[in-house]
Amino acid sequence: MAARPVLVDSSYYIRLAREGRDPLRELAVVAAQRDLVVCGVVRCEVSRGLRSKSRLKAFQRAWDVMRYVPTDNRLWIEAEHTLWELDRSGVVLPLTDVVIACCARRVDGLVLTFDRHFEAIPGIRAVSEII
Numbered sequence: 024m025a026a027r028p029v030l031v032d033s034s035y036y037i038r039l040a041r042e043g044r045d046p047l048r049e050l051a052v053v054a055a056q057r058d059l060v061v062c063g064v065v066r067c068e069v070s071r072g073l074r075s076k077s078r079l080k081a082f083q084r085a086w087d088v089m090r091y092v093p094t095d096n097r098l099w100i101e102a103e104h105t106l107w108e109l110d111r112s113g114v115v116l117p118l119t120d121v122v123i124a125c126c127a128r129r130v131d132g133l134v135l136t137f138d139r140h141f142e143a144i145p146g147i148r149a150v151s152e153i154i
Contacts, residue, residue, distance in 0.1 A: 028058040032136035033068035092126040
């Protein structure tokens with residue numbers, strides 16, 4: 024059985040960078056064992072915080088070789104349904120986290136994250152490290 028792909032959440036990139044670690048270098052180790060996945064929401068959340076053009080280009084090069092999950096109408100309808108169900112059960116989460124989770128579900132992937140919100144989303148396996 025092949026290892027599940029890994030969708031890397033924004034919180035992972037941001038925390039490692041704040042700790043002075045290079046998220047791209049650390050993800051290269053993960054990529055040797057699993058497919059890495061990215062979506063437009065993560066790209067936008069992370070890229071807006073990058074200070075230099077050269078760093079932005081490095082991240083873009085890394086994302087460009089990852090498996091990309093498009094946010095088509097079906098995904099937005101899934102996010103809408105998931106948000107509605109969660110809200111009715113008293114769990115109110117950010118739209119961006121639910122869209123990222125729907126992207127991970129689409130590829131049957133893990134979410135590599137430090138954000139605890141993902142634990143509340145049905146069908147999502149959230150992890151803070153890949154062993």
